[in-house]
Amino acid sequence: MTTFVLFITVFLACAVEAVEAVTIVLAAGTSRHWGSAIQGTAAALVVLTVIVAALGPAIGLLPLSALRLVVGALLLVFGLQWLRKAVLRGSGYKALHDETEAYAKEIAAAQAAGAGGRGVVRDWYAFTLSFKGVFLEGLEVAFIVVTFGNNQRDIPTAVLGAAAAVLAVTGVGLAVRAPLARVPENTMKFAVGTMLTAFGVFWSAEGAGATWPGSDAALLVLVPAVALLALGYTALLRRTGAPTTRPAAPAASAPVEGTR
Amino acid sequence: MTWIRSFAMFWYDFIVGDDWRVAVGVVAGLAATAALVHAGVNAWWLLPVVVIALLGLSLRRVVKAAQQN
Numbered sequence: 001m002t003t004f005v006l007f008i009t010v011f012l013a014c015a016v017e018a019v020e021a022v023t024i025v026l027a028a029g030t031s032r033h034w035g036s037a038i039q040g041t042a043a044a045l046v047v048l049t050v051i052v053a054a055l056g057p058a059i060g061l062l063p064l065s066a067l068r069l070v071v072g073a074l075l076l077v078f079g080l081q082w083l084r085k086a087v088l089r090g091s092g093y094k095a096l097h098d099e100t101e102a103y104a105k106e107i108a109a110a111q112a113a114g115a116g117g118r119g120v121v122r123d124w125y126a127f128t129l130s131f132k133g134v135f136l137e138g139l140e141v142a143f144i145v146v147t148f149g150n151n152q153r154d155i156p157t158a159v160l161g162a163a164a165a166v167l168a169v170t171g172v173g174l175a176v177r178a179p180l181a182r183v184p185e186n187t188m189k190f191a192v193g194t195m196l197t198a199f200g201v202f203w204s205a206e207g208a209g210a211t212w213p214g215s216d217a218a219l220l221v222l223v224p225a226v227a228l229l230a231l232g233y234t235a236l237l238r239r240t241g242a243p244t245t246r247p248a249a250p251a252a253s254a255p256v257e258g259t260r
Numbered sequence: 261m262t263w264i265r266s267f268a269m270f271w272y273d274f275i276v277g278d279d280w281r282v283a284v285g286v287v288a289g290l291a292a293t294a295a296l297v298h299a300g301v302n303a304w305w306l307l308p309v310v311v312i313a314l315l316g317l318s319l320r321r322v323v324k325a326a327q328q329n
Contacts, residue, residue, distance in 0.1 A: 087315075093323065204286075205304050208294040233316065
């Protein structure tokens with residue numbers, strides 16, 4: 001895996017989660033109290049940094065074969081979850097994720113909640129809402145940073161990819177002060193699911209003792225093969241007649257918009 | 261106890277997700293790969309087959325459930 005592929009995989013995974021986290025923080029900030037929302041975000045980022053800093057070196061101590069078996073299996077399960085959702089959304093079997101609707105729901109819930117602060121936090125609801133949103137969305141990214149970074153023995157590039165995505169999404173979110181509804185989340189989730197699944201298959205099979213024909217070059221076949229498989233399933237499901245919202249994209253293209 | 265249950269449920273949802281059969285299938289596929297390698301067969305081909313089957317079956321369950329509703 002090249003440094004660029006590692007960077008782009010982590011960047012995309014992080015960007016998908018960051019869009020959802022930014023939606024929650026924006027809702028907490030605009031409807032409640034910006035200071036408390038930012039405090040909650042900062043607290044979650046500190047906890048996530050501690051988790052990456054603690055788990056990164058610990059996982060790095062494992063023998064490479066054990067690391068690839070365990071991490072490959074986890075990546076494979078994660079990747080299949082992401083792909084499954086992307087295929088279901090792309091084919092219309094699951095409603096597309098609507099950031100505008102999610103934002104409106106968070107705003108309504110935040111406005112209905114009671115006021116009150118604790119310690120240096122003026123609005124506890126805004127703080128906890130932001131903290132939970134950023135922490136839960138960030139945990140998956142932290143896992144990808146640690147596992148991909150360790151497997152490639154290149155944690156700095158993985159961290160750089162994650163940081164670049166968070167900065168880019170946060171920058172745009174703060175600039176527009178509105179949910180990022182136009183980000184093609186499902187396409188990004190589809191791409192990340194493909195990468196996680198392909199690398200999960202590759203690493204876990206190696207960890208189980210198998211040897212790939214062509215060694216690392218097998219990934220050049222695995223990645224497009226997984227993408228084609230998911231696109232094929234998407235096209236097949238569309239032909240069966242999905243019961244929910246139809247996607248706007250043509251049948252042969254990658255699923256568009258929305259995740260989770 | 262509620263806290264422990266919530267904590268366990270969080271990690272189950274985080275790792276296993278919506279379809280536990282996929283996670284079980286991945287573990288079974290890896291065990292079979294390791295067993296074949298141990299028996300002298302370089303079973304690199306098994307996991308891609310398992311992935312095709314697991315994703316297909318998981319999607320099929322959703323389609324069937326949707327058609328029944």
